[in-house]
Amino acid sequence: MKSKITLKELAKLLNVSVSTVSKALNDSPEISPKTAERVKELARLHNYRPNPVAVNLKKSRTGTIGVVIPNISNSFFARVLSGMEAEAQKYDQQVITYISNESLEREKQICDMLTSGFVDGVLIAVSEETQKKQEYDHLFSLVDYDIPVVVYDRINIDLPADKVGVDDENSFYDATNYFKSRGLKKIGLASAIHHVGIGKLRIKGYERALQDHEHYLAKSSKPVDLRRKIKSLITEKQVEALLCTDFESTIMATRIAYEEKVRIPQDLKIIGYISKEVAEFLTPSLSYIEQHPREVGERAVDLLHKRLEAGLEPDKFVEEIITTSLVHLESTRF
Amino acid sequence: MKSKITLKELAKLLNVSVSTVSKALNDSPEISPKTAERVKELARLHNYRPNPVAVNLKKSRTGTIGVVIPNISNSFFARVLSGMEAEAQKYDQQVITYISNESLEREKQICDMLTSGFVDGVLIAVSEETQKKQEYDHLFSLVDYDIPVVVYDRINIDLPADKVGVDDENSFYDATNYFKSRGLKKIGLASAIHHVGIGKLRIKGYERALQDHEHYLAKSSKPVDLRRKIKSLITEKQVEALLCTDFESTIMATRIAYEEKVRIPQDLKIIGYISKEVAEFLTPSLSYIEQHPREVGERAVDLLHKRLEAGLEPDKFVEEIITTSLVHLESTRF
DNA sequence: CTGAAAGCGCTTACAG
DNA sequence: CTGAAAGCGCTTACAG
Secondary structure, eight states, X not given: OOOOOOHHHHHHHHTSOHHHHHHHHTTOTTSOHHHHHHHHHHHHHTTOOOOHHHHHHHTTOOSEEEEEXXXXXXXXXXXXXXXXXXXXXXXXXXXXXXXXXXXXXXXXHHHHHHTTTTOSEEEEOOOHHHHHHTOOHHHHHHHHTTOOEEEEEOOOSOOSSEEEEEOHHHHXXXXXXXXXXXXXXXXXXXXXXXXXXXXXXXXHHHHHHXXXXXXXXXXXXXXXXXXXHHHIIIIISOOSEEEESSHHHHHHHHHHHHHTTOOTTTTOEEEEOOOHHHHHHSSSOOEEEEOOHHHHHHHHHHHHHHHHTTOSOTTOOOEEEEOOEEEOOGGGOO | OOOOOOHHHHHHHHTSOHHHHHHHHTTOTTSOHHHHHHHHHHHHHTTOOOOHHHHXXXXXXXXXXXXXXXXXXXXXXXXXXXXXXXXXXXXXXXXXXXXXXXOHHHHHHHHHHHTTTTOSEEEEOOOHHHHHHTOOHHHHHHHHTTOOEEEEEOOOSOOSSEEEEEOHHHHHHHHHHHHHHTTOOOEEEEESOTTSHXXXXXXXXXXXXXXXXXXXXXXXXXXXXXXXXXHIXXXXXXXXXEEESSHHHHHHXXXXXXXXXXXXXXXXXXXXXXXXXXXXXXXXXXXXEEOOHHHHHHHHHHHHHHHHTTOSOTTOOOEEEEOOXXXXXXXXXX
């Protein structure tokens, strides 16, 4: 049972003052090499670690950053968090996690907590409900309290904050163009999330690339309807390729293709928005849009760090867009 | 731009001492109702919130709990975290998240950090590598530093700590018996995680229930091998039911059944260890073992809280097992 | 080069 | 009922 040793105790053991010990351990040039060595020696022996709470109080900071996540079961956000955690370690910041469960009410509670000084800065992806109701007062109050905020992923919101987003629109613009460039004419899109921001953007990218061609859309948040619509696209319209904006529509499309004996990729190419793990695992393996969630997390932490270190111009906010990649597996083989 | 007001400033405005303000805000009986009201009034007006770092320093605590997660992309752990976060809020504790990525090295680093006083207690599921190498020194050092530890999920480890686990063995024992009770004779099991603790337990439950019957096992961590073995079980051995210990084997089994025109549930019943979201979404929907991850998280936080409040007997550790439920969807319809 | 002092923002015995 | 003082464990001007 080791008990934590303090600066004061260390000082007593060494017969020097607390200030000397503190300076020695912090490599202050004021201290003689000899004393410094003595101090460090004993500190090492006792495995001394400064009490972070005391250090933070002294430095008027918390040493933590608050991360607000709408839905942790979504593996995209889970990976973003992972990137944040790794990057925060580099800056010796601890990550405090808050989960809003896509609820505006919960998000308000969280922001209220955050304004009382638990964290040095906040990384947030706003909840769906918040987006829908466009109620941003609680976010502005963070800003009012001088707490730096970085908005990540769901950046379509008018807030004086730095932002890190994913290039949703271009991902499907490029994917659609890829199919066009390979000579495909009938390119369809399936979506179970056409009503939310990222869904809209992906669809927009598809439509922008396809403005001169015919569109083939299967959109519904109701599984039964979506299934019917996708089936129609595959069997009646006989689309040659299908872009799927989300996990549900992707899995459904592959399943329907299989049931209808439409071969992937021979008769139908598919690109989905699913995670690498699932994509590689399916039969055939599924080409997917890689969003680089870890990078989103890392960049968000970096931006916050720069902001905290005053490395960014005040009142001028940065917006970073992480470019997606199209990863080709079996389902897009020509 | 509101700037945070301090006790001292509040005291000056009110012409009373800092102690009086502090006591008034903490509802000390020492303070006259009149003063208390005056103080609270002004505090409300300025939206005063005590600086948590200062309060924590004074109270010799951190106000945070550290959660170590092996793999946040695993939706089980994501949900556990969600439960922890919700429960921690109730106790006004902040959750600091650390992700070990199943790496012993990383886990050691994390534990090293944690011993220097960032948190009041630790909730940990040890990494796979740690389990395999059975190197637990870093965990013992947490205990040595008097940091209460609660081990969750992967509790098969000899550490003086409270534990919250899932009843992996019984889940498959019960599931197997369910099939037996319905008169099935050829009950198989597929696993891509037969080499790790939870996989072993699930298989053990299956074997215990089936001791007098023949076993039908398909185990491999290599997709190609696993696929071959599952296919053999389904087509050659013609098992009537299949228990799958993990996501990979579950998806693979349904796929193979479909390819081989083995109908689910008519010819083959399946129970898998997959999340509700995926289970309900598949065609047909898949019966699954619900592990109640949120509850695991909640109970872990509760235990830690009790331990911190000295509500648990010292040197006597609690082990809680969360009972799983078998959720019947279409794949087990008789 | 070393140390006494002030202070980060609180809480809490203790004196009056 | 109120306030001065000590202290949580540090850091950092400042004096010597």
